[in-house]
Amino acid sequence: MSKNPILHSTIKGEGKSLLILHGYFGMSDNWKTLGNQFSEDYQVHLIDQRNHGRSFHEDVFNYEVLVEDLHDYIQHHQLEDIYLIGHSMGGKTAMLFAVTYPELVSKLIVVDISPREYQPHHNAILAALNSVDFSVDNTRGKVDKKIKDLIPELGVRQFLLKNVYWKEKGQLAYRFNLHSLTENNSEVGAALPSFTVFKKDTLFLKGDRSDYITENEKPLIDAHFPNSKIITIKNAGHWLHAENPKQFYSEVCSFLG
Numbered sequence: 001m002s003k004n005p006i007l008h009s010t011i012k013g014e015g016k017s018l019l020i021l022h023g024y025f026g027m028s029d030n031w032k033t034l035g036n037q038f039s040e041d042y043q044v045h046l047i048d049q050r051n052h053g054r055s056f057h058e059d060v061f062n063y064e065v066l067v068e069d070l071h072d073y074i075q076h077h078q079l080e081d082i083y084l085i086g087h088s089m090g091g092k093t094a095m096l097f098a099v100t101y102p103e104l105v106s107k108l109i110v111v112d113i114s115p116r117e118y119q120p121h122h123n124a125i126l127a128a129l130n131s132v133d134f135s136v137d138n139t140r141g142k143v144d145k146k147i148k149d150l151i152p153e154l155g156v157r158q159f160l161l162k163n164v165y166w167k168e169k170g171q172l173a174y175r176f177n178l179h180s181l182t183e184n185n186s187e188v189g190a191a192l193p194s195f196t197v198f199k200k201d202t203l204f205l206k207g208d209r210s211d212y213i214t215e216n217e218k219p220l221i222d223a224h225f226p227n228s229k230i231i232t233i234k235n236a237g238h239w240l241h242a243e244n245p246k247q248f249y250s251e252v253c254s255f256l257g
Contacts, residue, residue, distance in 0.1 A: 007073045008054040010046045013039030016106075018083040018256075020046050021070075021090030024122065024188055025160055025176060027053030034241055037249055042083065042256075047073065049093065051177035058177070061184040066093040067100055074104060083256055087111035087241060088212070089188055099196035099224070108202040108225070109252060112210050112238050114217040115224050118189035124150045126182050129160065134172045140164055143172065159239075192224055202228035203255045205248065207236035 010028055018038055020031050028035075028046035035046045048055035050069050058065070070093065074082065084105050086094030091113035098105045128150035137143045143164055144157055151157050167173035202225040206213040213221075213230065221228055231251050236243035 004050075004058065004069065004072065005056050006076045007050065007056075007069055008048045009073070010035070011043065011077075012036065012046075013041070013043050015042045016081070016083060017077075017079045018042040018044050018085065019070075019074075019079075020044065021049060021084070021086040021093050022047075022052065023088030023090050025052070025125070025163065025181070026087070026090075027163065027175060029053070029162065030159075031241070034245055034249060038252075041253070045073075045077070045079075049090065051180050053175055057180065059180055059183070061177075061180045062187040063092055063096045063190055067097045070097050071101060071104075080104060081106045083107050083109070085109040085111065085252070086113075088113050088238065092188075092190070092192070095192050095198070095224070096196075098198040098200075098202075099192065102198055102200065105198070105200065107200060107256060108198060109255065110202065110204045112206050112212045112240055114204070114213045115192035115220055116217060117191035118212075120186050120189055122185060122188070125156070125160070126178075126185060129174070129178055130182060138170070138172060140172075155239075196224060198225055199227060201255070203251070204228060204230040205240060205251060206230060206232050207238055207240040207243065208232050208234055209237040210240070212238060 022028060022030050028048045031046050035044045038044045049066055051057055051061055082105055084094045091110040095110055095115060098108045128147035132143055132146050137146050140161055163175045164172055165175055233240040233244050233247050241248045
């Protein structure tokens with residue numbers, strides 16, 4: 001067992017274990033609605049990865065430790081033969097977990113991310129979040145106003161503001177570990193290591209308005225995941241599970257059978 005505590009999660013339902021990993025700056029709560037739906041057929045584990053949500057904060061942050069956190073979690077809950085879904089950063093964790101511990105994963109679903117390297121592209125978001133001074137920006141409205149110049153998209157700000165909570169009376173804070181995420185931002189785009197393979201059934205879901213998975217990625221995806229298929233979710237960008245949850249739910253259920 002690792003020296004680290006076990007990842008925080010919400011567990012619902014009965015049946016085969018379905019573990020869901022959120023993306024960068026996200027948390028398990030982002031998946032609550034779909035998690036409730038999936039829990040009618042599976043035992044759903046909505047997991048907060050380290051430095052996110054209600055899980056522990058650590059200075060070290062890379063995919064190797066995220067994979068070991070998940071392995072510790074699975075051992076702690078005595079799970080085996082799991083279904084694993086990961087979105088974006090969570091998809092990178094899920095892919096590396098599947099090639100590292102293939103015996104534990106029955107089927108894999110990767111949401112709008114590919115095994116390739118992505119250049120760091122969250123600099124504006126990190127700059128905006130780091131510009132907040134909670135002693136001055138002491139309401140959600142003030143935080144929103146502070147980050148608006150660097151993050152003009154309302155949807156992105158609303159997503160980030162879900163991480164602002166009352167740490168104590170009159171004192172707001174972020175749920176994520178902003179210091180570690182800022183220091184380790186370059187780790188988030190890391191590629192899946194070469195010559196790693198997961199041979200079991202794998203589903204890649206991409207948004208039709210997202211450029212995270214393009215036609216160019218197919219040979220790389222096939223090399224790592226020879227039994228994979230790519231399905232496009234209509235009318236959706238990078239947050240396809242939130243933008244078209246109906247088709248998302250349908251494709252996942254059809255794949256898991």
